[in-house]
Amino acid sequence: LYRRLAIKRIPGIPHLESTEWLFGDLRPMLKYYKRTKRFHPYYAELSEKFPGGFYQFNFVAWEPTLVVCDPFLIEDIMKKDPLFRRSDSFVNVFIPIIPGGSFSLQTNATWRHHRRIIGPVMSPKNLKHLSPGMVRTAEKLFILWEMKRQMLGEPTARPVEEGCFEIMPDISLLASDIISKVAFGKGYHQLESTIAVVKSKGKSGVNEFPIERSQLGWASSLYVNSLPIESNFPRFSYFLKRLPFTSFSKAERLIHKVLNQAIIEGRQTIRSVASSVASERNQGCLLDMVLAKEYEFEQEQGKKAMMTVEEIRDEMATLLFAGDESVSSSIGWAIRFLTQNPHIQRKLHKDIKDALPELEEREAQYEDINSGKAPYLDAIVQEVLRVAKTTMTTARTNSEETVIYGQVVPKNTEILLMLGMAGEATKSNTLIDLDTLTDTEVDDEEKSSTSKKNSRFRWSDDGNLASFVPERWIDSNGKFDPNAGPSMPFGAGPRACFGQKLAVLELKMFILMLSHRYFLDSLPDSLSDPQDLMWKEAVLRRPLEIWIRPRLWSEVDI
Numbered sequence: 357l358y359r360r361l362a363i364k365r366i367p368g369i370p371h372l373e374s375t376e377w378l379f380g381d382l383r384p385m386l387k388y389y390k391r392t393k394r395f396h397p398y399y400a401e402l403s404e405k406f407p408g409g410f411y412q413f414n415f416v417a418w419e420p421t422l423v424v425c426d427p428f429l430i431e432d433i434m435k436k437d438p439l440f441r442r443s444d445s446f447v448n449v450f451i452p453i454i455p456g457g458s459f460s461l462q463t464n465a466t467w468r469h470h471r472r473i474i475g476p477v478m479s480p481k482n483l484k485h486l487s488p489g490m491v492r493t494a495e496k497l498f499i500l501w502e503m504k505r506q507m508l509g510e511p512t513a514r515p516v517e518e519g520c521f522e523i524m525p526d527i528s529l530l531a532s533d534i535i536s537k538v539a540f541g542k543g544y545h546q547l548e549s550t551i552a553v554v555k556s557k558g559k560s561g562v563n564e565f566p567i568e569r570s571q572l573g574w575a576s577s578l579y580v581n582s583l584p585i586e587s588n589f590p591r592f593s594y595f596l597k598r599l600p601f602t603s604f605s606k607a608e609r610l611i612h613k614v615l616n617q618a619i620i621e622g623r624q625t626i627r628s629v630a631s632s633v634a635s636e637r638n639q640g641c642l643l644d645m646v647l648a649k650e651y652e653f654e655q656e657q658g659k660k661a662m663m664t665v666e667e668i669r670d671e672m673a674t675l676l677f678a679g680d681e682s683v684s685s686s687i688g689w690a691i692r693f694l695t696q697n698p699h700i701q702r703k704l705h706k707d708i709k710d711a712l713p714e715l716e717e718r719e720a721q722y723e724d725i726n727s728g729k730a731p732y733l734d735a736i737v738q739e740v741l742r743v744a745k746t747t748m749t750t751a752r753t754n755s756e757e758t759v760i761y762g763q764v765v766p767k768n769t770e771i772l773l774m775l776g777m778a779g780e781a782t783k784s785n786t787l788i789d790l791d792t793l794t795d796t797e798v799d800d801e802e803k804s805s806t807s808k809k810n811s812r813f814r815w816s817d818d819g820n821l822a823s824f825v826p827e828r829w830i831d832s833n834g835k836f837d838p839n840a841g842p843s844m845p846f847g848a849g850p851r852a853c854f855g856q857k858l859a860v861l862e863l864k865m866f867i868l869m870l871s872h873r874y875f876l877d878s879l880p881d882s883l884s885d886p887q888d889l890m891w892k893e894a895v896l897r898r899p900l901e902i903w904i905r906p907r908l909w910s911e912v913d914i
């Protein structure tokens with residue numbers, strides 16, 4: 357028994373020395389958690405003890421977990437799927453709620469089949485089609501903020517905390533209004549109803565305002581926030597959530613009903629028009645695009661129903677899960693970083709005014725942010741994603757015994773990939789011998805993968821990697837360089853983020869519109885979180901409270 361419960365280590369891989377029989381490395385970790393209420397920074401602290409960017413950790417006796425902070429090793433592992441498949445701890449959280457969606461599927465024939473039909477919807481052409489809807493939804497947010505500004509009065513000659521308001525609830529409405537409209541065409545319209553309520557009821561406190569969720573928005577929020585990530589028994593947690601008359605079961609029923617109906621109606625519409633126009637006609641939302649693609653494949657292969665209604669529903673629900681909090685958290689972080697850096701706001705505003713003077717006359721368009729005209733905006737979005745570390749971690753398991761940096765890692769080892777740390781990695785966080793590699797001046801396309809890796813440390817290791825400095829993404833010719841550093845906010849390989857182009861589009865569009873309109877005034881320390889404490893660690897690193905005091909540029913000395 358003693359031997360069974362003794363902690364097991366993988367020979368040759370660094371680990372803490374002072375660990376205990378049975379509890380492994382859990383005790384120091386829990387002590388850290390008690391002090392900070394955080395787990396992730398503990399892994400970062402440990403990585404400093406073990407230069408090279410990987411070590412092992414034992415939560416309790418039994419098997420060790422490999423923790424990987426080396427960005428190149430993370431990338432290689434993610435690219436070698438299915439040898440390194442999604443870990444069961446990740447997949448099991450999603451299986452009970454969306455069994456047919458990508459989060460629940462390993463890289464198998466079913467996932468590939470889904471991807472053939474769903475994959476093409478993230479094409480630039482389709483995203484361009486979706487962008488006017490996004491712009492109009494973001495406009496609603498600015499109408500709401502303008503009303504709040506008016507109700508709070510002129511931003512001068514008042515105590516410093518006046519004129520400020522907290523915006524994470526508004527940002528949540530924005531993200532869920534956008535993803536609902538983009539995913540299945542029935543936007544939740546919560547910003548509209550919130551505008552109506554604020555107009556009629558006014559403030560609900562000194563600087564507080566009511567918000568109004570639609571029934572579908574409420575159901576969706578409950579549904580996507582239901583993941584039992586802290587449960588060791590996710591199936592049982594869902595069993596309890598689904599007991600009759602719980603709010604969750606009502607929300608789930610409503611979401612299923614709306615999605616099922618949209619799929620069935622969408623299929624009927626597509627079958628009622630000629631095949632040649634099916635894909636051109638149905639471009640209103642991702643669901644329409646998926647159904648058009650499905651129809652195209654059916655025609656080619658002479659088969660009916662390429663995916664079941666439940667499979668499409670689960671993939672759509674996956675988009676609701678994946679495209680809601682991830683985007684609202686990233687927008688929240690963007691606002692915090694911009695508020696803390698007035699000089700960056702000024703530079704961005706000037707760049708936008710110079711590069712896109714037409715924005716005085718018309719609303720923002722897809723081409724504005726994809727023409728390379730505003731490299732500083734591209735740099736800001738990459739820097740937000742790097743510093744925000746919205747997806748701090750994900751997990752993989754090796755399906756065969758594997759050799760990693762010369763050490764044998766037994767089959768089925770749990771591997772924690774510290775994605776968020778990749779963007780702060782320095783050369784000492786990798787065991788790849790970068791000094792023996794040469795960084796040639798050839799085009800990226802022609803570079804070998806190792807040479808590309810070396811060039812990913814183009815930015816200087818100036819001890820300043822925790823700071824928000826968009827300039828690190830700009831090359832000596834003033835152009836945006838997406839490979840300037842090893843940041844990997846969307847993961848890598850076949851199972852990298854499916855919605856990354858959509859997420860970047862949303863972020864760029866929002867920051868463009870925000871910066872064109874408002875300067876975010878500095879805040880008192882009590883509201884600006886200078887110590888970086890106001891965030892929650894769950895599946896995502898989510899900012900807890902974001903306050904703003906927006907001023908029109910005409911009110912600011914530039």
Ligand code: HEM
Nearest residue numbers: 458675678679682683686747750846847851853854855859
């Ligand atoms: C800033 C926002 C976002 C971030 C940081 C983010 C990050 C990620 C990461 C790191 C993964 C890979 C997880 C893993 O392999 O273990 C992932 C997967 C995924 N993301 Fe995102 N994501 C964002 C927004 C979105 C949006 C807007 C959508 C779609 C509407 C989306 C859809 C997905 C899907 C479907 C997967 C699973 C892909 C698969 O399993 O094949 N994400 N995301």
